[in-house]
Amino acid sequence: MHYIEDLQPGMTDSFAKTITEADILMFCAISGDNNPVHVDAEFAKTTMFGGRIAHGMLSAALISSVLGNRLPGPGTIYLNQSLKFKAPVRPGDTVTAKVTIKEVLVEKKRVVLDTVCSVAGKPVIEGEATVMYAVSRPPA
Amino acid sequence: MHYIEDLQPGMTDSFAKTITEADILMFCAISGDNNPVHVDAEFAKTTMFGGRIAHGMLSAALISSVLGNRLPGPGTIYLNQSLKFKAPVRPGDTVTAKVTIKEVLVEKKRVVLDTVCSVAGKPVIEGEATVMYAVSRPPA
Amino acid sequence: MHYIEDLQPGMTDSFAKTITEADILMFCAISGDNNPVHVDAEFAKTTMFGGRIAHGMLSAALISSVLGNRLPGPGTIYLNQSLKFKAPVRPGDTVTAKVTIKEVLVEKKRVVLDTVCSVAGKPVIEGEATVMYAVSRPPA
Amino acid sequence: MHYIEDLQPGMTDSFAKTITEADILMFCAISGDNNPVHVDAEFAKTTMFGGRIAHGMLSAALISSVLGNRLPGPGTIYLNQSLKFKAPVRPGDTVTAKVTIKEVLVEKKRVVLDTVCSVAGKPVIEGEATVMYAVSRPPA
Numbered sequence: 322m323h324y325i326e327d328l329q330p331g332m333t334d335s336f337a338k339t340i341t342e343a344d345i346l347m348f349c350a351i352s353g354d355n356n357p358v359h360v361d362a363e364f365a366k367t368t369m370f371g372g373r374i375a376h377g378m379l380s381a382a383l384i385s386s387v388l389g390n391r392l393p394g395p396g397t398i399y400l401n402q403s404l405k406f407k408a409p410v411r412p413g414d415t416v417t418a419k420v421t422i423k424e425v426l427v428e429k430k431r432v433v434l435d436t437v438c439s440v441a442g443k444p445v446i447e448g449e450a451t452v453m454y455a456v457s458r459p460p461a
Numbered sequence: 462m463h464y465i466e467d468l469q470p471g472m473t474d475s476f477a478k479t480i481t482e483a484d485i486l487m488f489c490a491i492s493g494d495n496n497p498v499h500v501d502a503e504f505a506k507t508t509m510f511g512g513r514i515a516h517g518m519l520s521a522a523l524i525s526s527v528l529g530n531r532l533p534g535p536g537t538i539y540l541n542q543s544l545k546f547k548a549p550v551r552p553g554d555t556v557t558a559k560v561t562i563k564e565v566l567v568e569k570k571r572v573v574l575d576t577v578c579s580v581a582g583k584p585v586i587e588g589e590a591t592v593m594y595a596v597s598r599p600p601a
Numbered sequence: 602m603h604y605i606e607d608l609q610p611g612m613t614d615s616f617a618k619t620i621t622e623a624d625i626l627m628f629c630a631i632s633g634d635n636n637p638v639h640v641d642a643e644f645a646k647t648t649m650f651g652g653r654i655a656h657g658m659l660s661a662a663l664i665s666s667v668l669g670n671r672l673p674g675p676g677t678i679y680l681n682q683s684l685k686f687k688a689p690v691r692p693g694d695t696v697t698a699k700v701t702i703k704e705v706l707v708e709k710k711r712v713v714l715d716t717v718c719s720v721a722g723k724p725v726i727e728g729e730a731t732v733m734y735a736v737s738r739p740p741a
Numbered sequence: 742m743h744y745i746e747d748l749q750p751g752m753t754d755s756f757a758k759t760i761t762e763a764d765i766l767m768f769c770a771i772s773g774d775n776n777p778v779h780v781d782a783e784f785a786k787t788t789m790f791g792g793r794i795a796h797g798m799l800s801a802a803l804i805s806s807v808l809g810n811r812l813p814g815p816g817t818i819y820l821n822q823s824l825k826f827k828a829p830v831r832p833g834d835t836v837t838a839k840v841t842i843k844e845v846l847v848e849k850k851r852v853v854l855d856t857v858c859s860v861a862g863k864p865v866i867e868g869e870a871t872v873m874y875a876v877s878r879p880p881a
Binding site for chain 4: 633
Binding site: 336338344347348350351352353354355356357358359368376377378379381382383384385386389390395396397398399400401402403404405406 | 476478484487488490491492493494495496497498499508516517518519521522523524525526529530535536537538539540541542543544545546
């Protein structure tokens, strides 16, 4: 549990998850995104990817998890997120979402974080998040 | 089905979906995000939202759906997405994700789109997407 | 459909289910348990299990199914369950949950059962259940 | 992140989650338990509960979440769990699973914890867990 007063630039945390067939199916269900590159293995073989890839926003969802569960942690409210999709994620890949604090604005209850998703050490998504985090140290 | 040569600034399409309890539960599963504002009704009542809200990235996932299924359509590859979360989405809200073409770069196979998610006409997410779209009109 | 008056020690029934990626993902959703040994294949490889394993309580849930659907059957109310986790269950394993009546207390409407989950004949969970079962033979 | 050497009797942590219709449906899916008291509102009205209740093992699954994510935390392996179901949980109830360390056996890498699930402060499940936790403080 973090207080915003204790957050410092450079603090970092991460969450890793293997993206399975089931994750892709569920993401189709909740997003309605049935782009054949995600669901049609025969079509996907004919593309530049040579096979099915996971939805970019599925990997991006892991960023939400680190922010909301770990750093800053429970109570975090999302304000902004930029996402640059750099490389595909395939079923079976383990994606690590890592966030690193860049700036803390205690008065405005804002935290800016660098956000990177990677597979085997190679970035697949880069971007930046701004969140509201109002968990303040109680007065002594 | 669109050819990139036919895409024009101002073209628009949308996808709407009611965000149910089941969507929120599934998003917890694939993201790992169990932030109490999403899963704990009693905690959520004590927050500025007065009750549980859906994950911001869950609504954002609908943008992926319009891009990949409708405009530009199947074959779309995500390059960039910016997201500005403006207002909460609650279980039962119907989110409409609407994309509008801002710029088409036929040579580079790039399309830039304005992306808005709204509930009852009120924007909940604003942003911009850049996608690669290589579906070209076959030579005559 | 059983009447409690007909239940006898030694009566047995079972339910078998293959534990898929999708089951593990769903269990993450409803439990909130994203322990990396369940969701992160790279981490799991470094553990004593050599790969991802299913949540122990996911296999245990199958016991609930035999009790509530088969023996004693619909109307069963769970009172107690003990669980001893003996061996891991991996994605793709078929778990058979088997219950065997040990004791029937007709007056108190209680049934005590031995409960075993196994994979390929090898026990993965052992334990005992006590249930309330009030489905009584109607008077002649 | 905890080292087993730092764990002490009395340390406690918890996880709370609102049990929705979607959770009950998913638990039916993964357990196969379609006991009418969970899925048939008309039947459930005629029982002592006066309406549908959630599966007992669904609430018990939240214990798994606290153990695996918080205390002891990631890396926890389940060895034993006893469960005493004290009161029903209804759709919409918020269940808090709380674990409290009773005993730490550093040599054997075992931790024994008291486990309670409650709704609005009232216990619905009581029991005890024994886990293996091998995360040891690195030598100085």
